[in-house]
Amino acid sequence: MHSYDAITIDTQTVEHNSFHFDGGLLAQLRQFKNTPTEILVSEIVYNEILKHLNEKTRSAKDNMESAHKRAILFGLAAEGTVAFPGEQPDTKVLPKARLDAFLSAIGAEIIKFDEVPVREVVRRYFSSVPPFSGSGKKKSEFPDAIALLSLEIWAKKNGKRILAASDDADWTAHAEKSERIDVVKTLADALALFQRHAEEARAHVQKLLSDLQNGTQKDLLEQFKQLIDRAISDHPIDAAADSSCYAETDQVYLTYKGFQIIGDDSEYDFSIVHAGKDKIVAQVSMELNVRAEASFSLSTVYSVDGDEVPLGSVEVTRTDELAAEVLVTFEGDFALGEMEITEVEIVEAPNTIDFGYIEPDFGDMYEE
Numbered sequence: 566m567h568s569y570d571a572i573t574i575d576t577q578t579v580e581h582n583s584f585h586f587d588g589g590l591l592a593q594l595r596q597f598k599n600t601p602t603e604i605l606v607s608e609i610v611y612n613e614i615l616k617h618l619n620e621k622t623r624s625a626k627d628n629m630e631s632a633h634k635r636a637i638l639f640g641l642a643a644e645g646t647v648a649f650p651g652e653q654p655d656t657k658v659l660p661k662a663r664l665d666a667f668l669s670a671i672g673a674e675i676i677k678f679d680e681v682p683v684r685e686v687v688r689r690y691f692s693s694v695p696p697f698s699g700s701g702k703k704k705s706e707f708p709d710a711i712a713l714l715s716l717e718i719w720a721k722k723n724g725k726r727i728l729a730a731s732d733d734a735d736w737t738a739h740a741e742k743s744e745r746i747d748v749v750k751t752l753a754d755a756l757a758l759f760q761r762h763a764e765e766a767r768a769h770v771q772k773l774l775s776d777l778q779n780g781t782q783k784d785l786l787e788q789f790k791q792l793i794d795r796a797i798s799d800h801p802i803d804a805a806a807d808s809s810c811y812a813e814t815d816q817v818y819l820t821y822k823g824f825q826i827i828g829d830d831s832e833y834d835f836s837i838v839h840a841g842k843d844k845i846v847a848q849v850s851m852e853l854n855v856r857a858e859a860s861f862s863l864s865t866v867y868s869v870d871g872d873e874v875p876l877g878s879v880e881v882t883r884t885d886e887l888a889a890e891v892l893v894t895f896e897g898d899f900a901l902g903e904m905e906i907t908e909v910e911i912v913e914a915p916n917t918i919d920f921g922y923i924e925p926d927f928g929d930m931y932e933e
Contacts, residue, residue: 569747570725571603572759573716576613578730578752582912584618586667589892589912590752593838593846598672602759605719605727606673607712611664618660626656632815678715686710709735713746720745730755753848753890756838766840769899770847774833778826785906792909793891794821797855800911804859806920810876812861817918822884823854838892845895848912853887857918863925876925883921889914 572594582591597604633648668675689710713736720727726745729736730752740748749755757763776782777789797819804814827834827850839846863876890913897904 568726569728569758570601570723571605571720571727572597572755573605573607573727573729574610574752574755575712575729575731575733575736576610576617577733579614580617581732582752584614584621586663586670589910590756590838590848591667593752593756593892594671594673596839596841597759598670603725604671604673605676605716606668607676607715608678609708609712609715611668611675613708615661615664618664619657622654622660623656626654635815676715676719678711680718681711681714685714706735709733709739713739713743717743717745728755728758753836753838757836760837760840762840763837766837766845766847767835770835770837770845770895771833773895773904774826774835774849775830778833779830785904788906789824789893789909790821792906793824793853796891796909796911797821797853800914801916802857802914803917804857804861804920805917806861806881807922808861808863808924810863810865810925811873812863812923814859814861816859818858820856820858821853822856825852825854827851843896843898845899847893847895849891849893851889851891853889853891853911853914854884855887856882856884857920858882859918859920861920861923863923879923879926881920881923883918885918887914 574594579591582589585591594604630648633642633646636642637644637646686707716727716729719725726747729740729746729748730750731737731748732750737748740746749758760766773782773785777785780786798821800819802817802819804817806812806814834850835847837845838848858880860878860880862878864873865876866873889911892908892910892912893906894908895904896907
């Protein structure tokens with residue numbers, strides 16, 4: 566196994582982690598600030614992240630304004646009020662401020678592409694040298710080529726090796742021929758490779774997960790239940806349903822019912838993403854049992870004039886199993902076996918629950 570001097574991420578990794586700069590796996594990058602391990606972000610990747618962040622911020626603002634208009638329509642907000650009572654958020658300034666604050670918090674260095682030789686990029690393009698492929702839309706691979714070559718130049722100049730977290734096939738293809746850059750698919754995989762005391766931490770976590778699953782440490786189990794309940798209720802999720810009508814719902818409410826850690830007492834499925842003296846953070850694979858509730862507003866279109874006709878609403882409840890990746894933080898004195906769970910975050914889980922077939926409830930119409 567190689568040792569690495571630096572870690573880098575691509576746009577896809579940031580997007581996969583929902584641009585969640587203040588928590589989840591992206592926040593775990595803070596452990597490298599002011600340490601020998603350097604965090605690198607290509608200038609190309611920086612600009613791509615900012616572009617996507619601008620689009621998503623603008624979309625979120627539009628959705629909030631649209632939801633506020635609907636709230637006024639249904640009497641949930643007063644006529645004349647606005648979605649943003651204070652100063653209107655600037656959807657160009659805010660994303661850049663958020664991204665820059667995140668990069669500062671993790672101590673990232675932006676790698677410029679000024680030294681990337683255009684002749685080398687063109688040679689790779691016409692010779693189909695990775696990250697350019699032999700077929701497909703090679704023009705879209707130019708940003709990847711410039712980003713990776715700028716990282717290569719930095720690594721050679723400084724005599725260092727870089728580990729990249731990327732699920733992009735072009736990055737992987739480039740790494741297979743590179744002497745300075747290796748690629749792993751997920752940020753969790755990358756973080757795990759930088760933990761110096763990973764084996765010792767794995768032994769601690771394996772024991773703790775066994776106690777958690779079997780309920781042998783009541784206090785630990787209670788801590789986990791309270792924190793996972795909060796994480797589940799905060800998890801953003803949409804509702805899907807089949808109906809002969811037009812069905813719309815604004816929100817799904819999730820309630821914690823139970824959990825199952827993937828694996829068994831011999832080996833549970835988890836990765837160590839931070840291993841400190843008195844703090845261990847693990848990404849754990851789980852099945853989360855939840856109760857899902859949603860209220861669907863039903864309507865149809867009147868065939869004569871095309872007007873929308875409301876048909877009331879239907880409350881639907883179901884239980885479901887969510888395959889999830891859960892970030893669990895353990896803190897305390899591991900040597901003495903005195904520790905507690907201080908934080909639980911869902912970093913990956915389904916974003917839609919299917920409520921099956923629904924139809925209007927016409928029962929009340931026939932009551933005398």
